[in-house]
């Protein structure tokens with residue numbers, strides 16, 4: 320239940336604003352000028368806000384599509400991302416958003432059509448090269464789909480660009496709009512996964528791993544292309560057994576033809592972000608592991624990272640080809 | 650942050666009039682502080698609740714909030730409460746409201762206080778004016794201090810720790826001229842249960858935050874035994890927080906006992922972390 324919704328004055332009559340507000344009849348609506356008045360203020364407590372976040376409906380003015388950071392891709396030469404939303408309804412303890420934003424409130428931009436235009440322009444400017452777009456870099460791309468309807472909107476847009484890939488990265492078990500459509504070959508539904516034991520402690524408020532696997536299996540069987548994102552890889556006692564069990568369980572449950580790609584990424588934080596997150600949750604077991612600082616990034620010691628990545632990669636090679644495996648290194 | 654002096658529950662009240670404060674002083678057993686102060690200040694014996702009588706108007710509200718902060722050595726974990734009467738034609742005489750938006754006649758941008766979650770108490774917007782207003786039609790709640798209190802308090806702590814509680818005292822049917830001292834006292838008294846309810850939420854919030862921010866107990870033992878530079882102190886504090894999650898205090902004391910220098914304490918803690926492999930089934 321969202322208790323308070325802030326709405327930018329300029330979009331109070333936008334049809335999508337009205338549609339969203341319809342779903343929250345009991346919420347208190349507060350009119351604001353710019354979302355930054357609420358979202359960008361310093362002196363906010365992310366941890367406390369996270370216990371009861373507000374929704375902010377806003378109009379995005381620029382920077383609709385941005386180049387994805389190096390190391391984020393899955394094989395294309397040009398990678399871009401867009402975020403119709405900032406923040407997430409889940410509360411993963413390793414999430415970089417909690418170290419990046421001062422507010423835990425959700426911002427949803429209602430001017431989806433401006434995203435369409437910016438994507439069109441990006442496609443035109445990169446004519447001839449292989450492009451992948453990523454939805455959900457500053458949020459989970461599907462977690463709030465029943466409120467925003469963004470995935471449904473953008474899917475219909477990408478229907479006309481069947482040669483351009485789009486990846487939805489998520490932990491959500493939201494099956495709509497996918498089940499009600501014919502599978503699209505340029506769409507990758509990419510699920511973040513880790514062993515259930517670790518996820519229970521770290522992926523707060525997110526659907527359990529077993530539920531995620533059930534949905535993955537169902538969508539794959541319908542013909543949707545699946546991406547498996549073991550990112551971040553989490554270190555701990557019995558990690559080899561836990562990851563072996565997880566990987567075997569997943570590969571056993573997915574039609575191999577519909578497995579698009581698998582990627583592995585180690586746990587890592589920019590130094591400043593780590594500091595912010597640690598300040599919020601200093602008693603978290605996640606931060607008791609051996610970390611080291613490399614190139615301004617805090618991550619597990621390099622030996623741990625390498626061992627985990629190569630172990631999981633080797634296991635996956637039993638089920639998929641090497642060219643389907645990627646390393647996520649941002 | 651002066652941790653040693655912070656009490657676990659930490660509330661600061663800013664109230665314009667003595668009559669508004671009366672029942673709060675009684676309920677929380679607040680007594681005037683011994684020394685002469687610029688604004689009247691009260692505190693309880695445990696020094697967890699402090700209250701200042703600001704007087705009327707924005708300047709008084711700003712100055713007294715800042716003054717109370719310094720005088721009472723409030724911290725980032727302190728919650729700030731402003732209770733007072735307001736004019737309104739949108740509610741009834743005696744109704745209590747929490748404030749979630751504040752605007753002023755200064756042409757400044759509006760501000761947006763957070764309110765306590767999951768409450769059935771109603772919320773309204775507050776307009777802070779420099780002069781008494783009798784045309785109630787264009788605003789929800791009208792007072793003369795709220796915006797200044799919020800502006801200063803939000804520089805002292807996060808906005809989640811600030812709360813404005815307003816009780817309607819005047820409106821088209823209850824002339825501002827008819828407000829008396831005893832009416833004011835009664836208005837707050839009649840809402841005391843709700844006010845206590847709200848404040849207990851802020852007490853909890855402040856205590857939780859204190860527990861997160863509090864330096865590990867061992868930090869003080871260690872720094873009294875070895876000399877640490879500022880950078881080393883920061884390292885020590887971070888390492889102790891991490892190690893304490895999986896290692897108990899007694900074992901920790903034991904392993905650093907034989908250290909000769911501050912550096913060796915840090916090294917010992919570091920190697921403890923290096924060897925730690927999280928047992929996720931425990932968490």
Ligand code: SF4
Pocket residue numbers: 406407408409410411413414415416457458459489490525
């Ligand atoms: S699902 Fe992703 S975006 Fe959401 S909290 Fe977890 S890591 Fe962050």
